[in-house]
Amino acid sequence: MSSDFQPKKLPRQARSRQTFDAIVEACARLLIADGYGALTTNHIAEVAGVSIGSLYEYFGDKDAVVYEVVRRTAHGFSEDAARPLPAFGRVSVRTAITSWIDALFAAMRSREPLLRAIAADVPQTIREPHERESRVRYLELARTAYRMAGDHVRQDRVEEVSFLLVTLVEAALTRLVLDPPDDVSPAVVVDELSCRVLEWVAPRSRARPRPSGSR
Amino acid sequence: MSSDFQPKKLPRQARSRQTFDAIVEACARLLIADGYGALTTNHIAEVAGVSIGSLYEYFGDKDAVVYEVVRRTAHGFSEDAARPLPAFGRVSVRTAITSWIDALFAAMRSREPLLRAIAADVPQTIREPHERESRVRYLELARTAYRMAGDHVRQDRVEEVSFLLVTLVEAALTRLVLDPPDDVSPAVVVDELSCRVLEWVAPRSRARPRPSGSR
DNA sequence: TCATAATCCGAGTAATCGCTCGGTTTTACT
DNA sequence: AGTAAAACCGAGCGATTACTCGGATTATGA
Incomplete structure (x- = not known):
């Protein structure tokens, strides 16, 4: 079940917890500085100030060290992005979606160097589990928004549109943070992104959506 | 100017051209079979049936070998996807966009194993130049479609929407090919994708678009 | 205090792998 | 046929590096 990347042993005493953290942080620093390709365990230990044996x-x-770095990043990440979400139900779907996008964007921006390093070189076998997990959460969010929109939107392609929605938000924000085109302003793109997404799940007009998806 | 990955010498005789190709093809096969992490030059030469010296x-x-593999993939790729495009002008924008998406999807599907191997592990420094290049072409296409739509769509955020459009199509098709969710049918997603994108650049209704992008 | 477990250490090993280089074989050309 | 250039060969060198292991050090808890 559990991946082979799991730490073989968890620290039990305070001292060892520090060692553990120092290793993970050194790994993150080296990943940012030199990339996955130049990463060596001896180097990690040296930067962490511990021995290779430890x-x-x-x-x-x-x-396994890299995995832990990615895991922590993804974790802190989804915490930041999920914070505005409990408001769901208290605020409109529109507000919830918009603030989710904004929060996600901010969370990504604040971790830009690490995200860049991870996206650049870290093998997919290490990244995948975490990407999958967050995607599942986002999909759930999209479906909820969809359901709340009621019959203002078509209900026969919920899965398909949710998939597109999550893909769009994820990809657009990632590219915006890691590889922003120089002829657009990120803020405007984020705004436009929100508008386009809202049109899908919570259109402004009271009119029923177009009758069919056929060409 | 030119990247360091360029071949140091191009084959001049027929025999050497075969050698060159055999190396590139062996590299592709190994990339698919074992991934970038397990790739060794000795192994490539062995599978290619040539010596490491060659x-x-x-x-x-x-x-440089991997770069050539990626280059060829991206090249054959954009050729396939660009084939339906000369029709632009002879057919409607709607048809052009739809057939572009379909062609791109087919082109990706037909190269699935290689695409998967490249996306999984190959460092970004190798992938980036080619991804960038095709993205530029796609953006040009999106802008053209936008312009042809005239005043049926807002013209003040052409760059932003084009960016979103290209990002969506690229990301959705990639994910659909490499990591398809099991509760949706790819064909339906592609159809829905076309519909959503067309709504942006060539809406069905004659009515003017909504007046403002603000929330 | 003392025994036991947890933690830490780092020189060394075994294996891998990118790449070179001196030399042979093949092709092109006159 | 003769020659020069192009192509090919592959053993092995040099360097890197993931990981081990036997033992030192520190914490725990009875």
Whole structure:
């Protein structure tokens, strides 16, 4: 069940917890500075200020350290992005969606260097589990928004449109943070993104949506 | 100017052209089978049926071989996807966009294993130049469609919407090919994708678009 | 205090792998 | 046929690096 990347042993005492954290943080720093390709366990240990032996006390192999870095990033990440969400139900769907997009964008921007390093070189086997997990959450959010829109939108392609919605938001924000085109302003794109997405799940007009998806 | 990944020497005789191709093809096969992480130059040469010395006759280093694989993939790729485009002007914008999306999807599907291998592990420094190049072409297409739509759509955020459009199509098709969710049918998603994109650049209704992009 | 477990250490090992280089074989050309 | 250039060969060098292991050090708890 559990991935092979899991730490082989978790720290039990305070001192070892510091060691563990130092290793993970050093790994993150090196990932940002030199990329996955130049990452070595000896280097990680050196930067962390611990011995190579200690590193292998907690991590089965090199990728387990990277995995932990990615895991922490994704975790802190989804916490930031999920914060505005409890408002769902108290505010309109429109507000909820918009603030979700804004929060996600802010969360990504604040971790830009690490995100860039991870997206650039880290093998998919390491990234995938976390990307999958957050995507599942986003999909749930999209479906909820869809349901709340009631019969203002077509209900026969909920899965398909949710998929497109999540894909669009994720990809657009990622590209906006990591590789922004120089002839657009990020803020305007984010605004436009919100508008386009809202048109899908919570259109302004009272009119029923177009009758059919056929060409 | 030119990247360091360029082949150090191009084959001049027929025999060497075969050698060159065999190396590139072997690299592609190994990339698909074992991934970038397990790729070795000795292994490439062995599978190609040539000596390691011959490999370094044409390629400055390992990544130059991978670069050539990616280059060829992206090239054959954009040829397939661009084939339906000359029709622009002879057919409606709607038809052009739809057939572009369909062609792109087909082109990606037919190269699925290689695309998966490249997306999974190949460092961004190698992928980026080609992704950038095709993205520029797609953006040009989006702008053209936008312009042809005339005043049926707002003209003050052409760049922003084009960016979103290209991002959506690229990301959705990629995910659909490499990591299709199991509760949607790819064909339906592609159809829905076309519909959504067409709504942006060539809406059905004659009515003017909504007046403002503000929330 | 003392035994036991947890933690830490880092020199060393074994294996890998990118790449070179001196030399042979093949092709092109006159 | 003769020659020069192009192509090919592959053993092996040099460097890197993931990971081990036997032992030192520190914490726990009875």
